[in-house]
Amino acid sequence: MKKPIFYHAGCSVCVSAEHDIINLMGADNVEIVHLGNDRSKIAEAEKAGIQSVPALVTSNGNVLHINFGASMEDVKK
């Protein structure tokens, strides 16, 4: 099964949610992508349907937008 991917952009809302997600799911069970540091992944995130970060893409491709840190437009700036 494909590993869920947690996308974030390093904002305080994102970092807090990242800690919660890792606590809930276990660090080995989720891939973390920091779009601020790895900008080549922005297109991949948008293709997955992500509209804002932080967000979690589940194994079956569903997108769970969590709280609200930054829009994808803000991430691109």
Next chain:
Amino acid sequence: MKKPIFYHAGCSVCVSAEHDIINLMGADNVEIVHLGNDRSKIAEAEKAGIQSVPALVTSNGNVLHINFGASMEDVKK
């Protein structure tokens, strides 16, 4: 450790997120509260800091608002 609680109100966004959360965390690791069916829990949810459903309250009390189904005001109607 206190079990995380997933609050929802039976809307389609909620049900989809509920399936995702159970798949991610395992059914035994999260308590599910349906605020539409169990309206006595609405006050508890608000006290926990929930502003909209679906939302997950983590073991340490953080609230993760997931996607956006309905505001707490809508749930009360």
